[in-house]
Amino acid sequence: ATSSSCYPARVVPHPPDLIKWVRREGGFVHHAVKIAEADPYGLGLVVSEEIPKGSDLIALPDHLPLRFGSLESSGEDALEPVLVSLARQIPEELWAMRLGLKLLQERAMVGSFWWPYISNLPETYSVPIFFPGEDIKNLQYAPLLYQVNKRCRFLLDFEKKVKDALENLKPDDHPFRGQDVDASSLGWAMSAVSSRAFRLYGKKLSDGTHIDVPMMLPLIDMCNHSFNPNAQIVQEQDAGNPKMLVKVVAETQIKRGDPLALDYGCLNNDLFLLDYGFVIPSNPYDCIELKYDGALLDAASMAAGVSSPNFSSPAPWQQQLLLQLNLVGEAPVLKVSASFDFYFSPFN
Numbered sequence: 001a002t003s004s005s006c007y008p009a010r011v012v013p014h015p016p017d018l019i020k021w022v023r024r025e026g027g028f029v030h031h032a033v034k035i036a037e038a039d040p041y042g043l044g045l046v047v048s049e050e051i052p053k054g055s056d057l058i059a060l061p062d063h064l065p066l067r068f069g070s071l072e073s074s075g076e077d078a079l080e081p082v083l084v085s086l087a088r089q090i091p092e093e094l095w096a097m098r099l100g101l102k103l104l105q106e107r108a109m110v111g112s113f114w115w116p117y118i119s120n121l122p123e124t125y126s127v128p129i130f131f132p133g134e135d136i137k138n139l140q141y142a143p144l145l146y147q148v149n150k151r152c153r154f155l156l157d158f159e160k161k162v163k164d165a166l167e168n169l170k171p172d173d174h175p176f177r178g179q180d181v182d183a184s185s186l187g188w189a190m191s192a193v194s195s196r197a198f199r200l201y202g203k204k205l206s207d208g209t210h211i212d213v214p215m216m217l218p219l220i221d222m223c224n225h226s227f228n229p230n231a232q233i234v235q236e237q238d239a240g241n242p243k244m245l246v247k248v249v250a251e252t253q254i255k256r257g258d259p260l261a262l263d264y265g266c267l268n269n270d271l272f273l274l275d276y277g278f279v280i281p282s283n284p285y286d287c288i289e290l291k292y293d294g295a296l297l298d299a300a301s302m303a304a305g306v307s308s309p310n311f312s313s314p315a316p317w318q319q320q321l322l323l324q325l326n327l328v329g330e331a332p333v334l335k336v337s338a339s340f341d342f343y344f345s346p347f348n
């Protein structure tokens with residue numbers, strides 16, 4: 001993923017100017033903020049003059065973020081029943097697919113309000129669900145392979161559910177305007193969301209709290225990631241106006257020509273690769289999961305020519321040590337952070 005540095009094609013070859021669209025829709029974009037090629041990260045935002053710390057860089061009024069909407073709502077923002085029923089079949093951990101359904105619906109709709117945004121999205125994503133089979137195998141690391149396979153299986157199953165749900169619908173009731181939706185378009189939508197959406201405060205509840213809502217933030221999502229960001233997302237509520245304004249504010253002074261960078265979160269490289277299609281060299285949040293699998297270790301030892309390895313029936317003192325190291329027992333997984341020097345050999 002780190003080596004896939006080519007400029008990503010967009011949904012259409014010459015999409016409309018996103019900055020103009022945001023301004024026309026009542027948003028604010030600092031005059032020095034520009035979209036530019038940010039090799040090797042695709043497109044990005046850069047500044048054309050020095051910007052002081054604390055300056056507003058972008059502000060989006062409440063109607064610009066793309067959200068899924070409430071599954072329970074029956075008001076004017078009510079979703080089509082078929083979309084609600086499909087969304088309910090998506091496991092919580094794959095929340096990106098839910099918002100992905102809305103994205104596909106808007107992509108299929110002629111004259112969609114979000115077309116200027118959607119047409120600027122990358123046409124393809126470098127996430128592992130799109131890797132050729134051989135490359136998936138070459139990931140080698142079991143916990144990551146498990147997640148990739150789970151996502152691929154989900155997409156194939158979900159394709160069938162979507163096709164069944166749409167089979168006998170009248171054209172007017174069809175959420176994707178009669179367009180075919182398959183595992184590949186579902187994967188595109190899920191990846192577009194997982195690599196670009198932010199979880200922000202949704203509407204205020206009656207008890208004053210907010211629920212987290214994933215949303216796609218036009219233009220703001222052109223910012224690439226850094227663990228040393230120079231910008232951050234801020235949500236503001238005007239007095240007397242329940243609607244939220246989502247802003248990007250300069251967290252440091254930004255020099256002319258610098259890219260704008262947001263921190264996507266304290267994620268390990270598995271999550272970066274699965275959701276965003278890139279990894280961070282020397283990621284301080286990276287970790288690996290170890291699991292003691294006696295049978296597998298015996299097989300590997302025999303293949304390596306070790307005589308009577310006996311990993312699957314450790315002596316009581318060895319069993320005790322394995323328990324202490326959390327390598328066997330109730331939760332037999334040991335997470336090891338990449339930032340620590342690690343040396344482990346239970347039988348030495």
Ligand SMILES: C[S@@+](CC[C@H](N)C(=O)[O-])C[C@H]1O[C@@H](n2cnc3c(N)ncnc32)[C@H](O)[C@@H]1O
Nearest residue numbers: 041042043195196221222223224225276277278
């Ligand atoms: C929210 S989008 C940012 C805009 C994106 N570069 C574009 O062309 O539309 C996130 C995507 O940008 C790229 N990206 C962002 N930060 C990166 C980084 N630090 N290293 C490599 N790729 C990065 C990855 O392709 C990621 O999925």
